[in-house]
Amino acid sequence: MTSLLEVRDLKKYFQTKAGALHAVDGVSFVLEAGKTLGVVGESGCGKTTLGRTVLHLLEPTDGQMFFEGEDITRAKGKELRRLREQMQIIFQDPFSSLDPRKSVSESIMEPLILRGGMPRSEMLSQTRELMDTVGLAARFESSYPHELDGGRRQRIGIARALALRPKFIVCDEPVSALDVSIQAQIINLMLDLQDAMHLAYMFVTHDLSVVKYISDDIMVMYLGQVVEKAPSNELFSDTLHPYSKALLSAIPNPDIEKKTERILLHGEITSPINPKPGCRFMARCRYASEECAMQQSLVECSPGHFVSCCKYDKI
């Protein structure tokens, strides 16, 4: 069986005055239909660029991508349009990702109009159906985004992404801009939709408790590279990479009974412009030594659990 999406050694460099900025540097993963891959990391780790490159919103510098077994790395024109029906995106900010001059139903209908080949009455009824699916009451049909709160706006974003019945959706921080009580409503909605429509998600976020909740597998990124990848529960129970450990220990825990020991990182993320060949986390890592300056690679330490650290079994 071929998997839904396979990415091999994907690279995306941006040319800057100071040199090549390695936003995504050799990322590989496989995503099966109906599953969720969580991508976590801090600002500047390349998680958003990864999502956009996979969707061809950015041109990859190097690497290969396969969708249902077909090489889509250099897809263009008609082929790309057909592909985009299958692959959609939900953006972070429901305040800036919607056209302020389009009503709710116009916004949701837009993808259907662009695809064409459907009578208007059919588009209208599908739009109503979509609104119902994402839990938007019919009375909002002719409302404009500024009249709605963040949660409802994000529901519009989800309805737009679902309009063409995709198989794969990149969710770029879809709940970060929402309040906790609304955030929980949207996460539950996304889980229900995944079940009902057999969707695959690539869930990009910096919120680790959300990502654990929704993902089957999680990739932790640091400066454009994957430092650890594991099944969701295993990543939290058996964390191996020093960066993942620090990241997980930094999450403020509302459970006051359980106090975890915090690993405080010193310094900040180093420059992704022309990085040195060795481990990119080296400068902030308390276990760093000479061997870390050598090229690191992802090794499978237990089935499905990959880590990119030469000392993972010694620390």
Add this chain to the structure above:
Amino acid sequence: MDENLLEIRNLAVEYRTDDGVIYAVNNVSLSVKKGETIGLVGETGAGKTTIAKSILRILPNPQAKITSGEIFFNGEDVLVLSEKEMRKIRGNKIAMIFQDPMTALNPIETVGYQIAEAISQHNKISNSEAKKRASDMLEMVGIPMDRFSEYPHQFSGGMKQRVVIAVALACNPELLLADEPTTALDVTIQAQVLDMMRSLKARLGTSVVFITHDLGVVAEFCESVAVAYAGEIVEHGTVRDVFMKPAHPYTRGLFGSLPKLESTEPRLKPIKGLMPDPTNLPKGCRFYERCPDAEDGCAERRPDDAEVEPGHMVKCLRVGGGAI
């Protein structure tokens, strides 16, 4: 050490807009002891920032109006002070850290100058003395002194927030109002900043009102907590009491909405519905429409503060009495 540094009594604030009057803060009473850190939690529109701005009297004028209440700081009602007297308190006795470090600093002045400015504003000292104290402040928040003459754009987000904290603490205030100081930062940087704030607080003995929506941060940083909903404080107590035995249905709902790291439950339990429209608040309990435990009387009667345990206050009819 048991006296109240800050005491807010029955504060009410309205915003007059074209769409009607927004009742942002309704009858809020809150006190902060010397050296205490209190977390003020709640969602967007709960009135958290309006409370903080009322204390400093920096609400937008003329839209916002304090319609009732008193705010005592060191026993003195700041709401009746003249603007001139108020200016001696702002930034000196009471300082505020704003949420977004990217916009809180002046982009065309060096960071060192901005700290020194705050110091010389409130102290009669020479420029060189102010400069020296400003560099000490920089060191204290963990920024090397040689970055004194750099501009905000040369700093990362976490470093900028450290500068903002240095400006706020420059005059050694008695009360610090921190409005979501770490929300815009990454978790590892947030951990660094919180750690630094914790040690500064211990050293300087500053009282802190920590406004946030992150219950995890409250658990780690605060001693007591007040939960705001639709312009009211619905629950107030020590972090231990409120987190272990949340009594208000809204507080319980907030905890249920959080994805927990240890949990294996397949679904989150969100609070249904949305916050009520602040121009048209419900007559009875503000949380009535979203409350899973609502009873008949809740729509009509306005709950009063009820004490479930000493020092643990709840505004819920099912827990205590209320007026019709």
